[in-house]
Amino acid sequence: MCVTCGCGSKAEARMMNLQTGAELPLGDNHADDHVHAHAHHHDHRHQHGHAHEHSHAHDHGDGNVHEHRHSHSHDHHHADDELHDHEHHDHHHHGHGGHDHTTSVVDLEARILAKNDQLATRNRGWFEGREILALNIVSSPGAGKTTLLERTIRDLKDELPIFVIEGDQATVNDGERIRAAGAATVQINTGAGCHLEADMIARGLDELKPQVGSMVLIENVGNLVCPALFDLGERAKVIVLSVAEGDDKPLKYPHMFQAADLMIVNKTDLLPYVDFDVDTAIANARKVNPSIQAISLSVRTGDGMAAWYExxxxxxxxIV
Structure with missing residues (x-):
């Protein structure tokens, strides 16, 4: 369980190169630098792989020695940079009071995000060194990210090379749509995870091999909470807000809108049929992020797409 956002282990995460058909695991045991951002949750906050039993002798002051037997399962991943709150010792004293792990959880969360930020900084340098525009596209599920990317690729693929890292919890459906539109694509399935992380992007880039001067569009998992916390090394975050969601969304999810550089108000062709005011949505976004830019468009009709391309x-x- 991830102490940062509560989502599940990365054990199920995998990446598919939709050009070659190669499938690669991205779980905790395969991640570069042994980044264990999603540790399994139990009382002592350790990730364990095999079980064994040992005993501890304790003198409680009554002249009797009491033996306690404990079962632990230990994973053989003890690299220096693995995230463990404390070490087990074969002989240690157990108090009779409860344990307060609040400080440990906060510390672990800070270390998780610091590790991700370190890898994101490497990604950012990699992009900048190759004059690649990298964008992190975020939204709620169903806001229209994939459709926006499909039309963007079809309209601009003859103008500049576009590569896509597609993030979903399961299936390669969206990745196949993007590839059919004309862009080289890798699909990352996060399993129980609810966001992409910097190490996933680094491994996706190893597969994609985007060329100098190209554009890399990262479609994050549909979620307006956790992607705000995890820097991927992108130049900018672009948040897509559908008119079907409600114009108060920026106030309900302020962290995501604070992190975004551009808000796209999508599906404006539906405005006659929904209770949504574009000006109110933009005003609400600027209450939490005064510098956010906004573009209103309809991918379906093409209205407003020219502003997005500009x-x-x-x-x-x-950067070029």
């Missing part, structure tokens, strides 16, 4: 060209021009 935004992409401007940001690419800043």
């Amino acid at each position: 935004w992409l060209r401007d940001h690419r021009g800043e």
Whole structure:
């Protein structure tokens, strides 16, 4: 269980290269640098792989020695950078009071995010060194991220090379849609995880091998909470808000809108049929992030897409 956001272990995470058909595991035991951001949850906060039993002798002051037997399962991953709150010792004293792990949990969360930020910094340097515009596209499920990417690829693929890292909990459905639109794609399935992390992006780039001067679009898992916490090394976060969601979304999920550089209000063709005010949505977004930019568009009709493409060209021009 992830102490940062409560999502599940990365053990099920895997990556599919949709060009070659290769499938690679991305679980805890396979991640580069042994990044254990999702540790299994139990009282002592250790990740364990095989079980064994040992005993401890305790003198409680009454002249009798009491033996306690404990079962532990230990994983053989004890690299220096693994995240363990404390060590087990074969002979230690157990008090009779409860244990307060609040400080340990906060410390572990800080170390998880610090490790991710370190890897994100490496990704950012990698992108900058190759003059690649990398964008982290985030939204709630169903806001229209994949459809936005499909149309963007079809309209701009002859103008600039586009590569995509597609994130979902399961299936390669969206990755196949992106590949059919004309972009080289790797699909990352996070299993029980609810967000992409910097180490996943690094391994996706190893598979994609985007060329110098290209654009890498990262479609994150549909979620407006955890992706705000995890920097991937992108130049900017782009949040897609559907008019079907409600114009108060920025106030309900302020951290995500604070982290975003651009808000795309999507599906404006549905405005006659929903209770949504575009100006109110933009005003609410600027209450939590005064510097956020906003573009209203309909991928379905094409209305407003030119403004999105101009935004992409401007940001690419800043680094090429």
